[in-house]
Amino acid sequence: MHVDAQSVAQFIKAKAIALGFDACGIARAEKLNEEESHLKVWLSKGYHAGMMWMNRNSELRVDPRLLFEGTRSIVVVLKNYAPAHYPFADRKYKIARYAMGNDYHRVVKKQLLALLDEIQQAFGKQIRGRCFVDSAPVLERVWAHRAGLGWIGKNSLLLNRHLGSYFFIGEIFLDIELAYDKPINSLCGTCTYCIDACPTGAIVAPMMVDANRCISYQTIENKSEIDEPVRNKLKGWIFGCDICQEVCPWNFRVKPHQEPAFEILPALRDLTDNQIENLTEETYNSVFARSPVKRAKYPKLVHNIRTNQKFFH
Template sequence: MHTVAGRYANLIKAKARELGFDFCGIAKADFLEDEASRLEIWLKNGMHGQMNYMANHFDKRLDPRLLVDDAKSVITVLLNYYPEQTLPEASDDYKLSKYAYGTDYHFVIKDKLKDLLAFIHKEIGEVGGRAFVDSAPVMDKAWAKRAGLGWIGKHTNLINREIGSFFFIGELILDLELEPDGPITDYCGTCTRCIDACPTDAIVGPYVVDGSKCISYFTIELKEAIPEDVRGKFKNWIFGCDICQDVCPWNRFARPHQTPAFDLHPDLATFTKTDWEEITEEVFREVFRRSAVKRTKLDGLKRNITFNQEA
C-alpha cells in the first residue's frame, strides 16, 4: 500500500481504532448491483410491512454517489455493543434487545464519525463527505460486507469472525479515492440455528427475513395492535429481539464492549417484572431518556408488556 490512496486508507483506519471503533473497512463507492434485485423482490413481497420508509429513495439506497457528489469511497466502521452486564435472565423476565441497554447509539457513533471526518480534513485536506448512522437510505450491511468487515448471515445480520454480530454500523461517504478492501467468504456453512430458533418464522429462508413477521418489527416499528396470530410467540421480548443472534455460534466470540455509554442503565439492573408492569411516565422518561426505547413511547412499551402477559 505505497500509493497515496493506500497511505490515506491506513491513516484513517488507525484513527478509527484510536476513536474506539472495533473495525474499519473501505469499499469503492459504486452502484450496489447485487442488492438491487434483492431489495426489489423484498419490497414487492411486502416484507417491509408498515416500514414505508424502506420503499423510499430506492436509487439512493443503491448508489452512494446520489448522497454525496462525486463519492469515491465508503468507509464503514463497526462498534461493539455486547454487554458485560445483562438484564435479569429468569425465564419469565421481560427482555430488551441488548442494543437498547444504554445511550442511543446514533448519538455515540455520529460523534465519533464527526471526529473522524474532522481528522481527515486536518490531515488530508478539503474532502467532501457525510457521516451516516441510520440517518439516510444507506445499506449499512451491504457496505460493511463490501469493505471486508464480515459476511451477511442467514439471519441477514452482518457477522464478523472475531466478534460475532453484536455491533453497530456507521459510514463516512467521501469524494476521496482510498484503497478499498475486498469482501470475505461466507462462513455460515450448513448451520440453520437462527432459522430454527425464530419463534415467528420471520427468517423465511436462508438470507431472507420477512421484516413484517419479526418480533423487533412488532415491538418497535408497528404502531397499531399486534396481530393475534403471533400471540404467545414473543418469549417476553418487549423491545426488539436478539434470539437469532443469541443462538448464532459465531457469537461465542462476542466480548464485552468498551463504550461506557452502552452500559445497562443502573435502574434496569434491578427492574423486576412488577416494575415493568407498573412503569410510569416519570420512570420511563428518566430510565430511557437517552435510549432507543424512547422510539416506542410509553404506550408502545405497555402494549408490548400486556401482549406478553396475555399470551
C-alpha cells in the first residue's frame, strides 16, 4: 500500500493526540553537526560533572542512524506533566514537579509503543521503529526543536508556547520517509529570568548549564555527597529543582495535565516536613514506590535532607 509522506505524517500526529500526547512533530534523521560542536564544548569544560556516560557513545548521540539502523524519520511527542496544584509550594522541603506521579518512563513508553503499533497496523508491519523515553543516547530536546515543537531556552530546556517546559519528551525512530516540520526560532528575547534566578549560577551562559552547580544534578545524579559550593544553596530541594522553570514566563499560564497516571500520589501529597526530616526506609519505600524519586536511593535522599537542614536559617 502506497501512501504519501504527508498523509502518513498527519495520521501519526492525529493518533498521537488521540493516545494522550499533547503535541507531536516530525524531524528528518540526520547527523547533528552544529549540536555536536555544542556538545563537545560542554563536555570539554567538564559541565557534565559525574555523568560520565555523556562522554560515551557521543557518535550515537549526534547521529540517530547509528543508534537504530535505517532510521529516516524521528517522531517526537510531548507529554504535559504540569500539576493542577503543587503541594510543596509552601513547604520547607521540595520535590520537582515531574516526580509527583507515577514513573513517567513506563507511562510514556507504553503510549509510544501504542502509537508505533497504530502506525504499523495502518501502513504495514514492514515498517520498523524503536521507541525512546529518556533512556538512550538521544538528544531529545534537539530533536523536539527540529520537529517544530519548541525552542531551546536559556536554561537549556525545551520551551513550547502552549506547554511551557513542564513536559516529558519521547521519540519513535522510523525507517520511512515522512513530511517534516520546521524548527521554531527562540522566543526568549532578552529575558534572563532563569539565569538570574538560579541560586547556584548553574546557567553559565544561554543554553549552557554547568551540572556541577545544578541542584537537580546534585540531588539526583550525583551519587556521592553534594559538592561544597552548592550545599548551602539548595533552598529546600531534596529531589530535583524547578527554580528556572518556576520563573519562566512561558510557564505562568500553562494548563494542568490530563493524564491520570500523573496525578499526585496521595502518599506524596500528604508527606509532611516532619516526616521528611525523620524519613525511615519503610516510609521511603511506601511513599516513593511508584515515583521517579526512587532514582535517588534512600541513603541519597536522606543525605539531601540532612544537607538542607544544616543550612536552614
